[in-house]
Amino acid sequence: MKSKHPKGLFYLFFTEMWERFGYYLILGIFILYMIDPSGPKGGLSLSDKMADDIFGTYIALTYLTPFIGGFLADRVLGYFKSIYLGGVLMAIGYIGLGCFKELPWFYLSLGLIIVGNGFFKPTISTVLGNLYQEEPYKNNKDSGYNIFYMGINIGAFICNIIAAFMRNKFGWEEAFITAGMGMLLGLVIFTLGRRHILRATQIKPAEKGDAKISDVLIKVFLPAVIAGGIGWGIPGNILGSNTTDAFAFACIPIIYFYISLYLKAKQEEKRPIAALFLVFIICMFFWAIFKQNGTALTRWANYYTDRRVPVSLEKTLGKIYLVETADYKDKEVTVYDEQFRVRKDIHGKALRERGKEVYFKNITSDQKEELEALDTGPNKKIYLYNTELFQSINPFWVIVLTPFLVGLWAYLRRKGREPSTPAKIVLGLFITALSCLVMLCAAYMANNGAVKVSPWWLVACYGVITIGELCLSPMGLSLVSKLSPPRFTALMMGGFFLANSIGNKLSGVLASTWYNYEYKPYYFLVNFSLLIFAFLIGVWLLKFLNKVMREQGLN
Template structure:
């Protein structure tokens, strides 16, 4: 399941780069829509293979009805979201973000109510899962910056030069971006590579070089000044989005094999322990990016793409210890009649984490020293790790009482 998702995630960025380079941005976005539509068709055709798993659990006394959920959860969420949208100013950066966070509050309260009203047997596992949801939310808040902060890093701070031997082969299949050093009309950028806008809200223009060349090395600049018409071949920024799924595909057998070896020696850690380990490793990936900032003198010069490969590699191991394990933990610990509901709670934590990721990423330009930005991410994951350690004992106890590992 997890490998399948990431095989698609690896390939799609390559297709996106191809479509953008050969046809343009519009066609690339259309391709994404077509891909989603094809996925829906494939799901519809293959639904017969999973229909047997769609078993309705028998209704028990105290179960919450759909109408009750609509009245007690969705209606308050809609009202809260509307309040978040119309309140003056912004609390979390934008009207849409305020609306989302406000709308989540009744849903979170609903899950807390489930815990409070649960019987003694169910209360411990439900409480354990709610704690996991809280720490996993912090993980996703950092992890999902692959599409924001880390993409900015790849675009402006990373040396994307293609080796000479690969220039023509990759160009023939439209997998490189090409530029030249000629002076032309370009958008004005500040020292953080942020587009400068005029009073009309539109980007200011000036005569100059492409923004990519702002922080190239002295040797590269001297070579290009001598031959400004020379075509410069660069890896597309979107290709860096395939690093994480590449690591998932490459490291999943390694991680699985490692834990199987520990199992044979009767030393395999529990699922909650793996999750805490994943949080700690993810925190370490932020330190790699701190080092990358120092290596490039905070953007004064571009750094090797190996920094991103290393950061993604470490956080991917953390992901493999946390994401599939989290799903497994929900299915193992949840009371049978609310397994689907608790699975929804796990994905709610992912959703809130994604939104928090956007809030964090919006603070990128607030930190002139980008190392401080990654230090903040490290601190968040370190706090999540410490919280995980604090609840590890009761989590393991709940697992033991349920007879699972």
């Protein structure tokens, strides 16, 4: 009996797992590294707002470059070369972050990762879709993408545990280098599976009217670079920061290119492309909220969550804090973090910091009792969970819930009641909105930051958002593979990641407004409202999207 899934899935699964291991290892510690006070074993000592801006721009650009990377894979390099080129560039970038701390080298390393991801990400997703183009695999494409997506999240789950160990035991630099080693291991696995993947890597022949590489470089890429430079150089800020202005301006020529792609397409290709564009738009709202796991939710874990380890686990997890002095009269607490080699505050009420000193203002009686309960003194040890460990909650839920969701879709398929792929995406938007309500309740229980709340709030939030993610993200990849004209599937996959990119940038913009909200529940209420807005648009478009699916002989 022939398997329901091609053998190449196994190799793509583990290739992507190790690539995402490196990518998400960086994301888990990126904000923490940037805001960590500088020193021989410290970070970059940037402000929270600047770190949010850099983070949002970085993840936005990693999903913007797949536009040009997908085109080059489709038309020039081919899929094998694109995957190898992208993987090597990312590995060099990760290792560069570990070897060089000066800002010019820091930005250059990020640039290599951004360009490498542009070649790697759309290409490997396209190759997976090509494996399911023939019987008996064709009807199992959604399940194949769900399984592939679980591989992504296994890498995302284990990376934060290893990142915590590496930076506790050695330092930031060794953690970054570990990410590069993971990427290189992924390329080795991809090479071992070459013969099982080869048939899915044939480039589709170009047709009359297709965009040429010279047109894309001269009419799209170059104008995007120029427009980005104009956005950066505009006096003042239109959208809040130079990087946001530059990104928005750079997107204009690329968006125009995709519109012209639709206008020049053959008549039978127009409706599928239009359907994909509409899905891209509503997916942007999802990414704008989901990608706050590296900013707002990391900040929540760092400052608003009670991360104290139960006494029974202290010896297992090791020493975290050594509190040297605590003078409540002067509202001053000095903390030395021996294990992490970075300053960490006991409570999220720090007014300012200088070296190892953390100053508190307006300490309430409850906060004073909290500090006294820690029995602070020269020899008192306090044990806390690493902040980045909370980044493993989401991929943990993906690993646990994916088999159940795949089984649910299979059960409904047998009953003839499985939702269409667009319906799953719209459902994902609604479920993700509910996760914002979980955090709204957590912010209310935290008394606007006066009290640290249980980590179970984050566990619950990530549990809900993961269900929404599983309904939307792998289904988006599957939909692109189903509806894209075969001759530029990777290019349309790049369009999906363009939407992801814009959403990622919006996530940084939203996160940077955190301190604008005196009452923190309002922050999560805004996120909830944005997702409900996108959900209502999706419901309105669903009839058209399903009709296009039926016209293409799909369900």
